[in-house]
Amino acid sequence: MIKIVVESHIPYIKGLLEPMARVEYLDTCEITAAAVRDADALLVRTRTRCDASLLEGSRVGFIGTATIGTDHIDLDYCRERGIEVVNAPGCNAPAVAQWVHAALGCWLGQMPVPVHGPLTLGVVGVGHVGSIVARWGRELGYRVLQCDPPRAAAEGSEGFVTLDQVKAQSDVVTFHTPLTHEGQWPTFHMCDAQFLAQAPRLRLVMNAARGAVCDNSALAGWAGDVAIDCWEHEPAIDRQLLAKALVATPHIAGYSSDGKHRGTAMVVEALNRHFGFHARPVQAQAPASGASQVTLERIMRSYDPMLDTARLKACPHDFERLRNNYDLRPEVM
Template sequence: MLNIIADQNMPLVETLFAPFGNISLLPGRSISAADVREADVLLVRSITNVDRQLLEGSAVRFVGSATIGTDHIDKAYLAEAGIEFAHAPGCNAEAVVQYDLAVMSHLVPEWRQKTVGIVGCGNVGSRLYRRLVDLGVSCAVYDPFLSVDEIADLGDLAAVTACDIICLHTPLTTDGDFPSYHLFNKNTLMSLNPDVLLINAGRGAVIDNQALLEAFRQGFAGKVALDVWESEPEVDRALMAFVALATPHIAGYSLDGKINGTAMIYRAFHHWVGLGEPQNTHYNKEALSPIDVHSLNQAILHSYNIALDDKRMRVAINDSRMPVSQSFDQLRKDYPVRNEFTHYAVKPDSAHATDCKKLGFSILD
């Protein structure tokens, strides 16, 4: 039997992995070298740094991260140590697109008449781009690792920063020809349109948070929605007071997204132990929820009322009785069930059925 250590916020771990060994569920941010010393398998999300310091001298031979990104994983060390690694590219991409569209619908109801810039066109950015283009929205994309053959609206960073709405979905990198660390620094921020909507649901340090705070203090009038924070789980209360929407790194926290992440690393694990493809890979069996649609914005916000997440965040972070970092992690741990667009069914004769379908809503028979 295997010893398995897993982040306590990963759904279905006990259901899927229990037949293979003993499972210990721990807070992801506090998983330590002592915790994993006798473990064979480590299952994490983005808040656990997996590197030599954590794993050297341990029995771990398989690491699974139920996330799109891997900047919290030292993949070079895992390869050097002969530790198998799997992650879940695209697992919660639809949830993050839902987050972006909810922000737009809430803060800029006329977003379909605006220009939207996307920085980073990978799993999330590419989905967002396709949805917007399908709806006839004018887009500009900055991703130096792609070509115009792949993305017709590819351009330079200046083309994106000139847009009315900007969505950040690049991984966090600090080296190479195109580092994303502090890509949105003081100079970039001051070059934005005065009524811009800037959304960061990628990595916190892509925006220089201190520069953003100073820009606000100097009169920056743009709207900003932050789901990720440079020093999280610490959150600068002063910065939070200026941003239009504040959430605790939950853009991808849909039920489907979390289940997909666990299921994807479970499939990789199943192959690793020599059992091939598991028979059952569909785990969310909730029935469709019919909705009456009066506008596309209303449908989006019915699926995800982002204002409630913002309210919960501000109440928790401003509560001086609990450390900010603890409040931040508690919000993530206690996050309510959120379903993606596919969970909601629109009547086929609705005037907005076609547009809803383009975003992924189900259509009633």
């Protein structure tokens, strides 16, 4: 019988695969080379590093990550060995957009000096998440600058601005890019001390993308405000940045019940195709494209990031526990 190792913190999956496979649910720290040696498939989240040290000598032929990103997977290694890798692009995009606009609403509510005229929101990375963030921003009356060099190169520059324009004109910048170190548009430390120094109007930086997209040390020493969900060196996060941050959450921006339903369903459906299974995951209720119309009041009523901020600031050493035991929230409907 086919054996599947499943990271135990993946929600809404227990009981779906047992009729067709032998399933072992393991904590992240228990997913070792020995544990997966006789496994045919591996289902994980972002904390499990899938590379030669884990997979060499195993019979794993399928890896599904119930997350958007694949930074934790050595794709070249898997490709060379014929291991199918499946992720869940866009599964939690509405939840991350909810986090961004709820955090932005908290910031607007506590500002002693209001922004003159329409707030200018720079959205860097306009994929699944950034597109919803930008659309909701326009609905809320903000002036939205969309920056996505790869999309601009492929689709034409209309509708996009450069990163220099974002720096020069934005009151708030939010990042929604993958983490890349090489290529034409590397994103590692895209927001660094130089970026901050070249942004005269910038008052709030938000990162719900990848921790190292922003230089956390530079943010900690910057005079403006920050809202952070993704941190460098998780779970050993920068305590100075934590103390400074207006909004500080333990990498849970995408942790909605609907987003988790989508992520699990996408991976299970790919598993069905790979092995010829017929598992039937529960589908999300909220639309994957995000609510068609929003108001700031509805967003703020749906989620209060200050509660998660208070928990993390009180117990920063519990970063992983807070993340793994997060009470999944509903999305904006």
